[in-house]
Structure formats: structure tokens, C-alpha cells
Amino acid sequence: MKANVASATLVETRGLTKTYGTFTALDSCSLEIQSGEVFGLLGPNGAGKTTLIRLLLGFLRPSSGAARIGGLDCYAQAVDVHRQVSYLPGEARLFRQMRGRDVLRFFARARRESDLRRSLELAERLQLDLSRPVASCSTGMRQKLALAVVMAVDAPLMILDEPTANLDPTVRGDVLQLVREAQREGRTVLFSSHVLSEVESICDRVGVLRRGELVHTQQMSELRRQHRIRAQLTGDFVEPPPEVAVGLTIDTQENGLLVIHTPGELSPLLGWLATLPLAEVTIEPAGLQAIYDRYHPPGLR
Amino acid sequence: MNRALWIKAIVEARLLLAACMLLLFVFQWIYVWVTSLVKLGPLYTFLTELPEHLTGILGAPIEEVATIEGRIALGYIDPTMVVTAAVWSISRGSDVVSGEINRGSMEMLLALPVRRAEVLVAHAAVTVVGAALIALSAVLGTAMGVWTVTLEAEVAAATFLPAATNLFALTFFVCGITTLASSVDSVRWRTVGLIGGFYIVQVIMEVLSRSAPVLSWLKWFTFLGAYEPQSIITRMLDDPAGAWWLAAQFNAVLLGLGLLGYALALALFCRRDVPAPL
Numbered sequence: 001m002k003a004n005v006a007s008a009t010l011v012e013t014r015g016l017t018k019t020y021g022t023f024t025a026l027d028s029c030s031l032e033i034q035s036g037e038v039f040g041l042l043g044p045n046g047a048g049k050t051t052l053i054r055l056l057l058g059f060l061r062p063s064s065g066a067a068r069i070g071g072l073d074c075y076a077q078a079v080d081v082h083r084q085v086s087y088l089p090g091e092a093r094l095f096r097q098m099r100g101r102d103v104l105r106f107f108a109r110a111r112r113e114s115d116l117r118r119s120l121e122l123a124e125r126l127q128l129d130l131s132r133p134v135a136s137c138s139t140g141m142r143q144k145l146a147l148a149v150v151m152a153v154d155a156p157l158m159i160l161d162e163p164t165a166n167l168d169p170t171v172r173g174d175v176l177q178l179v180r181e182a183q184r185e186g187r188t189v190l191f192s193s194h195v196l197s198e199v200e201s202i203c204d205r206v207g208v209l210r211r212g213e214l215v216h217t218q219q220m221s222e223l224r225r226q227h228r229i230r231a232q233l234t235g236d237f238v239e240p241p242p243e244v245a246v247g248l249t250i251d252t253q254e255n256g257l258l259v260i261h262t263p264g265e266l267s268p269l270l271g272w273l274a275t276l277p278l279a280e281v282t283i284e285p286a287g288l289q290a291i292y293d294r295y296h297p298p299g300l301r
Numbered sequence: 302m303n304r305a306l307w308i309k310a311i312v313e314a315r316l317l318l319a320a321c322m323l324l325l326f327v328f329q330w331i332y333v334w335v336t337s338l339v340k341l342g343p344l345y346t347f348l349t350e351l352p353e354h355l356t357g358i359l360g361a362p363i364e365e366v367a368t369i370e371g372r373i374a375l376g377y378i379d380p381t382m383v384v385t386a387a388v389w390s391i392s393r394g395s396d397v398v399s400g401e402i403n404r405g406s407m408e409m410l411l412a413l414p415v416r417r418a419e420v421l422v423a424h425a426a427v428t429v430v431g432a433a434l435i436a437l438s439a440v441l442g443t444a445m446g447v448w449t450v451t452l453e454a455e456v457a458a459a460t461f462l463p464a465a466t467n468l469f470a471l472t473f474f475v476c477g478i479t480t481l482a483s484s485v486d487s488v489r490w491r492t493v494g495l496i497g498g499f500y501i502v503q504v505i506m507e508v509l510s511r512s513a514p515v516l517s518w519l520k521w522f523t524f525l526g527a528y529e530p531q532s533i534i535t536r537m538l539d540d541p542a543g544a545w546w547l548a549a550q551f552n553a554v555l556l557g558l559g560l561l562g563y564a565l566a567l568a569l570f571c572r573r574d575v576p577a578p579l
Contacts, residue, residue: 093405
């Protein structure tokens with residue numbers, strides 16, 4: 001069965017829930033990922049990222065709700081779903097008896113959508129020694145080998161679960177570049193990571209998970225327009241005019257510290273800010289860290 | 302069927318299979334040679350005087366076991382033979398699901414567009430063919446011994462064929478139940494421990510059922526009650542058709558239970574949650 005990859009929504013979950021006895025690993029997760037989008041999944045360990053990914057891959061049976069990829073049910077039509085997906089696990093463990101080249105050959109043989117020549121090119125780009133048995137490869141080497149497998153698959157959706165874990169900074173850069181290239185080719189990427197800077201640099205949208213719940217989704221283009229202004233008040237605070245005040249979050253503290261979060265463009269604020277008695281003004285992009293900290297405050301994670 | 306899965310299963314099995322085949326081939330050959338060196342003579346009288354609960358362990362009347370064929374047949378119940386069959390069955394059976402999950406390689410395997418049933422069937426098919434080759438290598442070892450060693454009487458190598466089918470059926474059964482245990486587990490060594498423990502308990506039950514008449518009922522609760530190559534071989538001497546029929550009955554029990562194990566394993570594996578590797 002062919003999935004309708006031309007539809008706007010490639011991945012869709014509705015009330016997706018997974019429980020183990022009394023423990024809820026994923027709680028009523030409703031999410032849509034559009035074709036061509038790079039979607040980041042954020043959350044600390046145990047937040048439900050891997051459970052969500054495993055439900056999408058049909059490895060787990062949902063306790064309730066449903067997950068669909070390209071209109072296909074992820075559990076009941078797992079084989080057809082897998083034709084649409086190329087998946088890299090958090091810590092890729094490959095067949096230890098095989099050599100690197102045999103691993104690439106195995107996956108190229110195992111699925112029509114895979115291209116051995118592309119795998120070999122990627123392996124060269126990632127500076128892999130394909131003559132070594134997997135058993136004697138380091139964790140990073142195995143991860144790179146798995147990347148060469150996964151990235152060579154011509155599937156509309158790539159699911160990468162912490163793809164840069166165990167990699168050195170140079171190869172991390174290569175991986176992010178490969179994700180960007182995949183996006184340029186029109187592929188959709190679900191990118192789970194703990195590294196906020198990576199997510200920030202490649203994702204179009206992010207979802208934040210907390211204790212199994214999807215608590216926030218954020219368009220990165222909106223986030224990039226948001227700023228945080230910090231300054232010391234040296235006189236009386238003057239309320240912003242109504243046309244400027246929409247969406248502003250203003251926090252004046254007892255020590256005179258003023259913190260303003262802006263929802264969008266900064267330029268309409270500049271006139272009002274110039275009228276305020278301020279010193280030590282700093283303006284910085286809001287950044288993903290601020291969003292993340294809102295749901296996972298430091299010290300409470 | 303996915304060709305890559307078959308190649309993978311063969312690549313993974315080949316070393317162990319070659320080792321098991323070589324071991325049983327050489328063992329049976331040597332066993333025939335050692336048998337030729339032992340002259341029963343007065344020992345036969347001594348054996349016939351032993352209490353029934355001791356001779357019962359041999360699994361056939363002493364006068365039949367004392368023949369050259371009967372003594373060679375004992376090689377098929379020698380621990381080397383039974384343990385080799387168990388090593389093949391348990392190592393392969395435990396590998397298919399809990400082994401792959403334990404090693405973490407199930408992740409990328411199941412993310413391929415292949416049915417779970419294909420993963421299990423390709424692995425199981427190679428294991429079963431391997432079990433047949435192991436049984437064949439044992440009987441070839443016996444045949445090689447019979448052809449190359451000077452024995453006190455002429456022995457036909459074909460006498461041992463039904464015993465080899467019984468060895469295959471035993472291996473198939475253990476493969477089936479090990480695959481069943483593996484299909485619901487995520488830790489390979491737990492599967493190995495469980496089936497290894499079960500095997501040992503079954504051996505103890507078999508020995509007790511043979512050596513203590515009061516415990517003879519235990520034979521109905523051990524699969525080794527259907528592994529009687531020595532009885533089959535001694536029956537071959539005077540009733541070949543009856544021997545084949547006896548082998549067929551034993552084999553039907555073992556193959557049937559093994560097949561049930563595989564069927565249940567398939568059903569459970571196709572429905573279970575596949576956990577993240579530890």
C-alpha cells in the first residue's frame with residue numbers, strides 16, 4: 001500500500017497513550033508533523049520521547065489512541081509504515097559478526113528503498129573503516145555506520161533518536177548537515193535530542209515532553225523573533241502604550257531589574273524603550289533554553 | 302521472504318553449525334572404534350546379573366544392548382551427543398528474539414519493512430536445517446566408523462538411520478520450546494537459564510523413571526521419554542519396519558510439541574511489545 005506522502009500531514013497521533021500497569025509512559029499525545037518539516041522532540045530522560053518513537057514504529061501497541069504515518073496505522077500496518085520510515089535508534093547496535101561493508105550490504109538488500117552506493121558514499125564522508133568487524137568498532141563508529149545505513153534510505157520520514165550521541169564534534173556537524181540535506185530533498189525528519197543547540201539550529205518546530213505529556217509545541221521561526229530584554233530601572237517604570245503591549249511579558253523586580261519577553265518583532269518596542277530610564281540594557285534572542293526551562297526548570301528535572 | 306534475513310541467519314549460524322557437525326561426526330566415528338576395542342566376554346555375564354533398576358538406564362534389554370549394534374547405539378544417548386544437540390538448540394532458539402533484543406540489534410531489524418513472522422521464520426528455518434545436518438553428520442560418523450573399523454560382526458550403516466531421525470526430532474523439540482521462551486523474553490541468558498534448567502530437570506526425571514520402578518510414571522512427563530535411539534536401533538536388528546514405526550511414534554511426539562512451540566512463539570512475538578534494549 002502506498003502512503004499519501006503528498007498530503008500535508010505525514011505524521012499524526014491522536015490521544016496516543018502507552019501505559020505499563022499504573023505507569024503512564026505517554027499520555028494522550030496528539031501531534032501532527034507536516035511533510036518536509038524537521039520536528040524536534042525535547043524532554044529529559046523518561047519524558048516519553050522514545051516511547052513516542054517506538055509507538056510510531058509499531059514496536060509497541062498503543063494502550064489507547066492512534067498513530068498514523070502517511071495515513072497508515074503505525075501498529076496494524078507496521079510493514080507498510082516502515083517503507084515510509086528510516087530509523088536510527090538512540091544507541092545503534094548492529095550485527096556484531098558482520099564487517100562494516102557487510103552491514104551496509106545487508107540493509108541495502110533488506111529494503112528496496114535503500115541504496116548501497118549512497119551508503120558507501122556516506123561511509124566515506126563519515127570516514128568509516130568498512131573492513132572492521134562491528135564487534136571491534138567503538139560506539140561512535142557503530143553510530144556512524146548506522147547513520148550511513150539510515151541516511152541512504154529513500155524514505156519520506158527519517159526518525160533520528162539522539163543521532164549525535166557518542167559522536168565527536170566534527171561528525172556531529174556532518175550529521176546536522178545531512179539532516180539539512182534531507183530536508184532540502186523534501187524529507188520529513190523527527191529529531192529527538194538532548195542537545196538544545198542542535199535542535200535549535202535544524203528544527204522547524206519542536207515539541208516538549210514532560211512526564212509523558214506533550215506540554216508545548218513551538219515554531220522555531222516564531223521563537224527566533226522572540227527576545228528577552230534585561231535592564232536596570234533607574235527611575236519610574238512607564239507602562240507601554242496599548243498597541244505595543246500586546247503579548248509582552250513584563251517582570252519588574254524589587255531590586256529594579258526589569259525583564260521583558262517579546263512575542264515577535266522587536267522594532268515596535270524600541271520607541272517605548274527609549275523613553276524608559278534604563279541602564280545596563282541587554283537584548284538577547286529568547287532561545288530554546290528559555291522554553292525548555294519553562295517546563296523543566298533547572299533543579300526540578 | 303526477505304533474502305537478506307536468510308543470508309544473515311546463515312552467516313550467524315555457520316560457525317556453530319560447523320563445530321557441532323564436526324564434533325558429532327568425529328565423536329561417532331571414534332565411538333565405533335572404541336566399541337570395537339571393548340570385548341564383552343565375561344563382562345556380559347556380569348551385566349546380565351545386574352539389578353533391573355541399573356540395566357534399565359540403558360533403555361533396552363541387556364542382551365540387545367550387548368550386540369555390536371546395541372553398543373554403538375549407546376553413542377546416541379551419550380552426553381556428548383545429547384549436550385551437543387542441546388547447545389545447538391538452546392543457543393539458536395534463544396538468539397532469535399531475546400538474543401536480538403538483548404544485543405540491541407532488533408531495533409534496526411524490526412524497523413525494516415519486514416513482517417516479524419519473516420524474522421522468526423528465516424531464523425527458525427536455518428536452525429531446523431542445521432538440526433537436520435547435525436543429525437546427518439552423527440549418522441555419517443557412525444557410517445564412517447562402520448566402514449573403516451574392523452568389527453566383530455558385519456554392521457549395516459543404515460541400521461542407525463531411524464535413530465538419527467530421533468536425534469533430529471529431539472533437537473527440533475528443544476529448538477521449538479527455546480524459541481517459545483525467547484519470543485516472550487528480552488534477556489538472552491534468562492532464556493538460556495530457563496531452558497537449561499528445564500533440560501536438566503527432564504534428564505533427572507528420565508533417569509529416575511528408568512532406574513526406580515516406583516517412579517516409572519515420570520517418563521510421561523519428560524520429553525526424553527520420546528528419545529530412545531538405542532531401542533530403535535536394537536529393534537532394527539530383527540524388525541526394521543517396527544523400528545521405523547517406533548521412531549515415527551517418538552518423532553511425532555517431539556516434532557508435534559516442537560511445532561507447537563514454534564507456532565506459539567510466532568503468535569506471541571508478532572503481538573508483543575518490543576522493549577528498548579537494556
